[in-house]
Amino acid sequence: MTSPLRLPHLEDLHDARIQQGHAPLLDHLRHVARDARCKSYVDLFGACASLSVNRDIAMQAASDVLMRCLSQALGRRPILFRAGEPETSFDEDWLLALARSLQTGDTASCTFLLHSRVPKHAHRNLVFLLGNVADNFPRI
Numbered sequence: 001m002t003s004p005l006r007l008p009h010l011e012d013l014h015d016a017r018i019q020q021g022h023a024p025l026l027d028h029l030r031h032v033a034r035d036a037r038c039k040s041y042v043d044l045f046g047a048c049a050s051l052s053v054n055r056d057i058a059m060q061a062a063s064d065v066l067m068r069c070l071s072q073a074l075g076r077r078p079i080l081f082r083a084g085e086p087e088t089s090f091d092e093d094w095l096l097a098l099a100r101s102l103q104t105g106d107t108a109s110c111t112f113l114l115h116s117r118v119p120k121h122a123h124r125n126l127v128f129l130l131g132n133v134a135d136n137f138p139r140i
Helices: 008-020 022-036 044-049 055-074 090-104 107-117 120-139
Strands: none
Touching (some): 022 055, 022 120, 090 120, 107 120
C-alpha cells in the first residue's frame, strides 16, 4: 500500500489562501457547482436577467448562475474539486484571482485574466456575476 505524495510547497500555498480568506469562497463555489451539475441549461446572457429583485434571493442565485454558466464563458467545463479539498485546480486559481482583482479594483489584472480565457462578448456578464458573488459572499 502506498501513501499519496504531498508536496510541502502545496501545503504552504493552501495555508496562505486560508489566511487570506479565499478558502470559504472557494468551498462555497465548489458546493454550488456540485449542486448545479444536475440543473438544466441556462444561457449566460439570459441568466443575468433572471436574477431576482429580492436581495437575499439574488445573492444566492448569482452563485448558482455563475457556476452553471462558467463553462459557456470558458468554452469548456471547468475543473472544480470537492469542497474542503486542499489542492486547487488551474480553473479555481483563475477564478479566485479574478474575484480578488474585482474586489481590490485591480483593473489591469482583471483585464488580463478575462482576455486570457474568456471571449469578449462574455466579459460583462462574467464580471457582473462574479463581482456580485465576491462582494456579497459573507452574506450568502
